[in-house]
Amino acid sequence: MLKILLKSRLLAIADQFSGQSKGKKAATITSHITLIVLGLLLMVGAAVGVNALLGGTVAALAPQGLTWGFYAAAGGLSLIASLFLTMFYAQGVVFEAKDNEMLLSMPIPPSAILASRIGSVYLMNLIAPVVIMFATGYTVAVRTGGISVLSVVFLVLCTLLLTLLTATITCLLAWLVSIITRRTRKKTLVQLLLSLAAMGLLYFVTSNINRDLLASIKDNAVSIADFFRSKLYPLYVMGQAIAESSWLQLLIFAACCIVPFVLVYFLLSKSFIRIVTARSTAAKLKYEATSLKSSSLVWAMTKKDLTRFFNSSPYMMNAGIGLLYTLGWTIFNVFSGNSVIKGLFEQGTTVPDAGPYMILVSAYTLSFFAGLTTISGCSVSVEGKNLWILKSLPVRAKGILIGKFLSHLVLAAPVSIICSILYLLSMPSPDVIGIVTIFLMPLAANVLCALTGVISNLFFGKLNYPSIAKAAKSSASSLIPMLVTTVLVVGTGAVYLFFLRETVSVRIFTVAATLFLLAVDAGLYFFLGSSAVQKRWEALGNS
Amino acid sequence: MLQINHYTKQYSVNGPKAVDDLTLHIRPGEIYGFLGHNGAGKTTTIKACCGILDFTEGEILINGMSIKKQPLECKKIMAYIPDNPDLYEFMSGIRYLNFIGDVYGIPTDVREKRIAEYAEDMGITDALAEKVASYSHGMKQKLAIVAALMHEPKLLIMDEPFVGLDPKAAFILKKFMRRFCDNGGAIFFSTHVLDVAEKLCDKIAIIKGGKLLADGDIETVRGNESLEEVFLELVDDMKVEEENA
Numbered sequence: 001m002l003k004i005l006l007k008s009r010l011l012a013i014a015d016q017f018s019g020q021s022k023g024k025k026a027a028t029i030t031s032h033i034t035l036i037v038l039g040l041l042l043m044v045g046a047a048v049g050v051n052a053l054l055g056g057t058v059a060a061l062a063p064q065g066l067t068w069g070f071y072a073a074a075g076g077l078s079l080i081a082s083l084f085l086t087m088f089y090a091q092g093v094v095f096e097a098k099d100n101e102m103l104l105s106m107p108i109p110p111s112a113i114l115a116s117r118i119g120s121v122y123l124m125n126l127i128a129p130v131v132i133m134f135a136t137g138y139t140v141a142v143r144t145g146g147i148s149v150l151s152v153v154f155l156v157l158c159t160l161l162l163t164l165l166t167a168t169i170t171c172l173l174a175w176l177v178s179i180i181t182r183r184t185r186k187k188t189l190v191q192l193l194l195s196l197a198a199m200g201l202l203y204f205v206t207s208n209i210n211r212d213l214l215a216s217i218k219d220n221a222v223s224i225a226d227f228f229r230s231k232l233y234p235l236y237v238m239g240q241a242i243a244e245s246s247w248l249q250l251l252i253f254a255a256c257c258i259v260p261f262v263l264v265y266f267l268l269s270k271s272f273i274r275i276v277t278a279r280s281t282a283a284k285l286k287y288e289a290t291s292l293k294s295s296s297l298v299w300a301m302t303k304k305d306l307t308r309f310f311n312s313s314p315y316m317m318n319a320g321i322g323l324l325y326t327l328g329w330t331i332f333n334v335f336s337g338n339s340v341i342k343g344l345f346e347q348g349t350t351v352p353d354a355g356p357y358m359i360l361v362s363a364y365t366l367s368f369f370a371g372l373t374t375i376s377g378c379s380v381s382v383e384g385k386n387l388w389i390l391k392s393l394p395v396r397a398k399g400i401l402i403g404k405f406l407s408h409l410v411l412a413a414p415v416s417i418i419c420s421i422l423y424l425l426s427m428p429s430p431d432v433i434g435i436v437t438i439f440l441m442p443l444a445a446n447v448l449c450a451l452t453g454v455i456s457n458l459f460f461g462k463l464n465y466p467s468i469a470k471a472a473k474s475s476a477s478s479l480i481p482m483l484v485t486t487v488l489v490v491g492t493g494a495v496y497l498f499f500l501r502e503t504v505s506v507r508i509f510t511v512a513a514t515l516f517l518l519a520v521d522a523g524l525y526f527f528l529g530s531s532a533v534q535k536r537w538e539a540l541g542n543s
Numbered sequence: 544m545l546q547i548n549h550y551t552k553q554y555s556v557n558g559p560k561a562v563d564d565l566t567l568h569i570r571p572g573e574i575y576g577f578l579g580h581n582g583a584g585k586t587t588t589i590k591a592c593c594g595i596l597d598f599t600e601g602e603i604l605i606n607g608m609s610i611k612k613q614p615l616e617c618k619k620i621m622a623y624i625p626d627n628p629d630l631y632e633f634m635s636g637i638r639y640l641n642f643i644g645d646v647y648g649i650p651t652d653v654r655e656k657r658i659a660e661y662a663e664d665m666g667i668t669d670a671l672a673e674k675v676a677s678y679s680h681g682m683k684q685k686l687a688i689v690a691a692l693m694h695e696p697k698l699l700i701m702d703e704p705f706v707g708l709d710p711k712a713a714f715i716l717k718k719f720m721r722r723f724c725d726n727g728g729a730i731f732f733s734t735h736v737l738d739v740a741e742k743l744c745d746k747i748a749i750i751k752g753g754k755l756l757a758d759g760d761i762e763t764v765r766g767n768e769s770l771e772e773v774f775l776e777l778v779d780d781m782k783v784e785e786e787n788a
Contacts, residue, residue, distance in 0.1 A: 145773050287671035289659060294639050300645035304631065311633035311674075385629035391595045393646050394618035468633070542597050 005108070005116030009093075018075040046131045047138040059143040067140055068239030072228055074136035075162055075235040080205055081128035083173065084198040088191060088314070090121045090174035094268075100276040111269040118265065121174075122167040129166065133159040137242075150245045157318075158238050158253060165234060165257040169263050175268070182477070185285075191313035193400040199317075237259060297395065301403025302410065305379060309407065314469035315375075315382065320477065322372030323415045329369060330419040332424045341365065345427055355427065356507040359434040362423035363510060364493055366416060366442035367517070371485030375448070376408035376453030377478030380476040380540075381471040389543050397537030398529045401454050405528070408450035416442045437510050444517035451486040456480035458536055492516060496499070544698050544729035545569040545592060550601035552587050552753075561587045562753040564601070569731050569746075569751065571697070572724050576744035576761075577733040578774060584753040585733040589702050593623040605698060619647070626703035626733075628683045632676035636667065636686050639675060639739065640693065647694040654693060661689040664715050680707040699723065701732035705739060717743055738746035741770040746766065751778050 060072055094117040099386060103113050137155045142148045147155075177194060181187040214334055228236035229293040234256035241249035268275070295303060307313055345358055380401075383390065420439045424430060430438070456477045465471035492513045498510060544667050550565045562584040563671040570574040579585050590596035592603055594614040605617035621679045631639055637658070644654035662668045675683060684707045691699065699720075705713050720730055720743065730760055740747055741761065747770075748758035756777045757764050 285672040286669050287637060287673075289655070292637075292644070292655055292658075294641075294651045294654075295645045297646060297648075300642055304634070304642055306636070308631070308633045386631055387624055388590075388595055388623075389630070392593050392618065392623040393643075394615040395646060396615065538597065541595070 005103075005112060006119050009116050009120035012120070043131050043134050046135040050135040051142055055139050055143045058139055061139070062144040065243075067144070068236075068243035069224065069228070070140065070239070071133075071136060071158075071242045072232070072239030074132050074233040075129075075158075075238050076232065077202075077205055077242070078129040078132045078162060078165050079169070079235075080198070080202050081132065082125045083170055084195075084202050085128060086121060086124045086166075086170050087173050087177065087194070087198065089124055090170045091177050093117055093120055094171060094174060095178040095275055097276075104273060104276070110272040114265070114269050114272050118167060118171060120270075121170055122163060125163045125167045125170060126160075129159050129163050130250060133162070150244065151242060154242045154245050157250065159255040161254055162238060164261050168257075168261045171268065172264055173420065174365070178275070185283075188311050188313050188316075193315055195313055195317045229464070267373040269376045297399050298402050298406065301395075301400055302406040305404055305407035306410065308383060308468060309375060309411075312468045312472065315378075315472040318472045319375045319378060320373060320411065322369065322374065323411060325372055326366065326369040326415055326419055330366070330422050333365065334422045340427070351442060355430050355434060356505070356510065358427045359430055359438050360506050360510050362420070362427070363438050363441040363514070364421070364489065366419050366438075367445035367489045368486065370412065370416065370442055370445035370449050371482045373408070373412050373449060374453055374478040374481055375411060376404050377481045378456055378461065378471050379404040379407065379454060380457040381463060381465055381477070382468045384463055384468070384471060386467050389542065397534045401458065401528050401533065404454045405450045407481060408453060409446060412446040412450065413443060416446050433511060435506065437514050441510070443513040444514055444521055445485055445489055447521045448488065448517055448524070449481045451521060451528070452484045453478070453481035455524065455527065455533070456484075458533065458540075488517065488520065489506050544571050544573075544603075544606055545575075545731055546604040547588070547592065547602070548602045550588065550591065550598055551601060552584070552591060552596070552598045560599075560753050562591075562598075562750075565750070565753075566786045567748055567753050567755075567758060569698075569729050571727050571729050571755055572744045574684055574720055574724050574730045575732070576740035576747040577731065577750065578619055578735075578737065578740055578747055579733070579750040580778065585750060586702055587753075588750075589623075589659045589700055589731070589733060591731065592700050593621070594618055595623070600613055618700075619694070620696055621698035621700060622694070622696040624684075624687050624691050624699070624701040624704055626706060628687035630690075632674065632687060635674050636662075636671040636678070639686065640671070643693055649694055657693050657695075658689065658701045661692050664719070665712055681709055681712065684708055685712055692719075697728055699730045699732070700769055701730065703734060704732055704735060705734065737771045741765070749774060749777055 054070075058067070061067060061070060073458045094114070097117070100113070104110065133155060136145065137152065177190070180190055184190060225236070228239070234253060237253045237256065240246060241253050309320065332338075336342060341361060342362065347354075417439060421443060424435065424438055460477040460480065462471075465474065496504070496506075496509045496513070504512075545568070547565055547567045550562060551560055551759075552562045553560050564589060565584075567575070577585050577588070587596065591598045592605075592610065594610045594617060605621055608617050610617045631642070634642065640658050640662075641654070644651070644658075649657070659668070662671060665688060667682055667685045667689065670678065670682060675686065678686065684704070688704070704716060708716060717739070720732075724730055724745075744761055746759060747761055747764055749756045749764070757773075761770070764770075768776075
């Protein structure tokens with residue numbers, strides 16, 4: 001029974017990545033092969049990247065017997081990355097799966113259902129440790145003249161054991177999140193805050209595992225070893241086990257991973273039925289009639305799409321994270337002493353006629369970041385099962401799609417304007433053209449991204465995603481607006497740098513680039529009202 | 544009110560015909576039942592009538608207007624209730640109804656009055672502040688019905704409207720359907736429940752494998768037998784014909 005359940009979970013995971021649920025066999029095989037190739041490329045890319053960034057430090061640490069610290073840090077990073085990537089997956093698949101009650105009604109022991117669920121969580125948790133630990137092992141091997149076969153075996157065993165530990169912690173946290181979200185009406189907010197906290201932690205760790213940290217391991221080997229031993233003992237023994245191929249350390253690490261897993265499994269299997277059949281304890285709201293406010297058709301559509309966005313933490317995290325990056329990077333660029341742009345601006349104050357260059361750099365930086373927000377890029381896909389509503393209403397495609405475009409812009413434009421103001425405040429008295437350009441160019445880039453997102457999702461997006469979260473995470477057409485915006489923004493900049501720098505002044509070029517983006521925006525906007533778009537909309541869901 | 548003339552639907556060019564040369568006329572004041580097994584072509588036909596699904600051949604007219612050529616005008620005077628109402632789960636019930644009100648341009652005082660009346664009839668007033676995600680299937684069905692009635696359509700097209708409704712809501716819906724048609728509206732709905740069709744419908748059509756087996760006044764189709772007997776005889780006859788062919 002457990003084998004059957006595990007197989008079904010495995011197929012579900014494969015389908016989730018390949019996007020093939022009931023496709024033709026050949027297409028399924030092709031997508032699975034593509035998936036494997038992409039996975040291998042990710043591993044190779046990570047290995048090359050880690051070697052390039054940290055290889056020198058590892059080479060310096062190895063002769064002093066401190067390679068374990070590198071493995072321990074990699075283990076810590078794997079753990080946090082796994083939590084970030086799989087916590088809500090675990091919540092959905094273990095505690096809130098829609099087929100839990102159906103399976104419980106069958107002659108299957110709850111422990112077997114739970115084992116299959118945790119099995120799939122384990123498989124999902126494997127991704128980060130495999131990529132990170134492989135990259136770590138590769139870097140050590142390259143920088144220390146190779147590692148023994150036994151070390152490779154230890155690395156593999158420790159990666160598998162570490163994943164058991166991450167899966168255990170993931171399940172515990174997912175259980176906690178499940179309990180919290182059942183007791184509150186602010187489920188989306190809780191999920192969003194937890195996602196941001198996990199992302200912040202991941203960002204903090206990755207930005208601190210750099211040369212400085214590893215160098216501090218070298219300088220303060222004893223105190224850092226004490227820290228790992230006392231606070232992060234499992235990672236300490238894991239690092240020691242791999243670096244020294246120590247069976248004893250491996251056994252201790254195995255105990256550190258297996259004992260908590262068994263305890264958590266036992267605890268969850270004893271209360272599995274109660275957990276998965278628990279109802280929400282949040283108080284029900286009773287409707288009291290109030291006067292309703294009417295909206296125009298387009299604004300009603302926009303509000304509908306905004307409501308959908310703000311009620312899905314995966315949608316916000318996947319499609320709206322660019323807004324956070326834009327704001328974060330602007331604050332960093334304007335206020336941080338480590339910022340290259342701030343340095344340039346400070347130098348620019350002493351150079352005559354540097355103003356237009358500052359405008360150019362600011363406008364281009366913000367325009368580049370506009371491509372990272374992909375709210376509209378999955379806005380058609382997220383309609384999914386709700387598509388019948390829009391198709392049965394007396395509304396033209398243009399009205400619906402403009403609503404989607406505006407829902408993107410309503411969020412992106414204020415962030416863009418705030419960031420433009422911050423850049424403006426950090427530079428000495430720009431002229432009127434400069435001020436207009438620094439606002440207009442990033443706004444034009446945001447409009448471009450929003451319009452390209454709607455159009456690409458309409459023409460290339462899938463509609464058969466089972467949920468908004470899945471559509472927001474998996475919609476490949478979200479990449480198109482990102483790519484188009486980046487190519488157009490970077491492309492115009494490259495044209496200037498390589499061909500026009502000598503002949504066209506930077507002020508004229510910035511204005512021309514802004515006008516170019518606005519012209520593309522206008523073309524795309526008119527295209528939204530075209531018969532091709534209307535026909536495509538009518539064809540949606542016809543097969 | 545609804546004229547389906549030689550309607551044919553093929554999902555792929557060389558594939559079988561999901562519905563083949565179907566012709567039905569539904570007049571104002573009629574409750575028209577559409578009967579058939581699962582996969583007979585009922586939902587395909589209904590979706591085409593609502594302008595959700597394109598079709599291969601034929602013509603569908605709503606109040607004399609073609610659903611292909613004047614879809615917006617047609618949709619303004621009709622409403623569709625699907626068999627599985629996948630509504631916007633991220634909205635509260637009242638927000639969903641207000642959204643529908645915005646789309647149809649219903650004045651706020653009118654929409655408030657209609658929401659109060661229809662939601663009370665369906666027994667979902669208290670739940671309107673809750674998100675649709677927390678609704679049961681029956682409550683979603685009731686909300687879809689209230690939303691469909693808000694712009695006071697002349698034609699109601701419903702796919703299995705009684706599925707998931709509790710007895711009280713089903714009773715209210717049946718009474719409403721009768722009153723709606725007595726006031727000049729027309730209803731075209733599919734159902735598996737032959738008892739409901741027999742008691743409620745003025746006319747029925749029976750479809751199997753995309754082909755119309757019988758249609759007309761319920762008394763004419765039924766004759767001296769029960770609708771259940773007629774339905775099973777017709778469907779079995781066709782099965783035998785298919786096997787012989």
